[in-house]
Amino acid sequence: MAVYTEVTDEELRAFIADYAIGEVISCKGIAEGVENSNYLLVTTEGPYILTLYEKRVNPADLPFFLGLMRHLADRGITCPLPVAARDGEALRVLAGRPAVIVTFLTGMWPRRILPEHCAALGAALARLHLAGADYAVPRRNSLSLEGWQALVTATADGADGVKPGLKDILADELAALSALWPGRDGRPGLPQGIIHADLFPDNVFFRNGALSGLIDFYFACSDMLAYDLAICLNAWCFEPDGALNVTKSRLLLVNYAKVRPLTAAEVAALPLLARGSALRFLLTRLYDWLNTPPGALVKRKDPLEYLHKLRFHQQARSLADYGLAPEDLT
Structure with missing residues (x-):
């Protein structure tokens, strides 16, 4: 995870208005990782992850990724789930990038591997x-x-x-x-x-x-x-x-x-x-x-x-x- 594309307050408000996930409390960039722009999005409904897909990701591949997460979750694998907007679509555009909101998983990754x-x-x-x-x-x-x-x-x-x-x-x-x-x-x-x-x-x-x-x-x-x-x-x-x-x-x-x-x-x-x-x-x-x-x-x-x-x-x-x-x- 990383942040390459900055999102303005105005862009974020307009984007979130298309979802039934409450009002934005905070949106903070996540510096870990290297591929896409990721934000910890907190609304009145709870925390989510907002991802903007950068140039290395082929937009044509995104339905594969989003469908896979749903498929795995249906079979008992705990993984993020894409959140659909009011029109039923999970994949949208924000700041000129394909973007998705996914559910937030509790837990922490291990800094010291045992x-x-x-x-x-x-x-x-x-x-x-x-x-x-x-x-x-x-x-x-x-x-x-x-x-x-x-x-x-x-x-x-x-x-x-x-x-x-x-x-x-x-x-x-x-x-x-x-x-x-x-x-x-x-x-x-x-x-x-x-x-x-x-x-x-x-x-x-x-x-x-x-x-x-x-x-x-x-x-x-x-x-x-x-x-x-x-x-x-x-x-x-x-x-x-x-x-x-x-x-x-x-x-x-x-x-x-x-x-x-x-x-x-x-x-x-x-x-x-x-x-x-x-x-x-x-x-x-x-x-x-x-x-x-x-x-x-x-x-x-x-x-x-x-x-x-x-x-x-x-x-x-x-x-x-x-x-x-x-x-x-x-």
């Missing part, structure tokens, strides 16, 4: 994958190999200014992954479905020690389910010093597999998928590092954190490097 957080996340991710299995609307993952290639090209001129030699590191890793990625060039694929694709700690809420909800579905897409698990491995299981915490990784993976057992092919592919996940977030962070506009209310994230994670996965040869044996997950 092993029990990883255990709860693993089970919740598996439940999300099962709940999304009958969501019939597909959406291609725009941040898979083709998207990575576009980002490698877009960051080529600035990469070495962030770290000498980074341009070649990115190009070499993309070539290596392209030659190995499941489902490419006749290689066997892995089980597919709807994935969250961005389930970082700030998108997972806990309350009284229990996982209370999942948010920010604006990267959700159709892709390999185990790739979503690899994203979480990178986001949750490395310590601030860059070391993998094998207790956390084991709890994440084992608790996922208790709800949705992994195939042998998925287990074998996890180190490769973790490499791909590390490259994806290295590239998007690098792009944002080089292109965040001056004055935007957003915290840029260090791309080199994901270079360290990528190097770990490049050296991993089996699940033993993650504290596991294959039979733990199947």
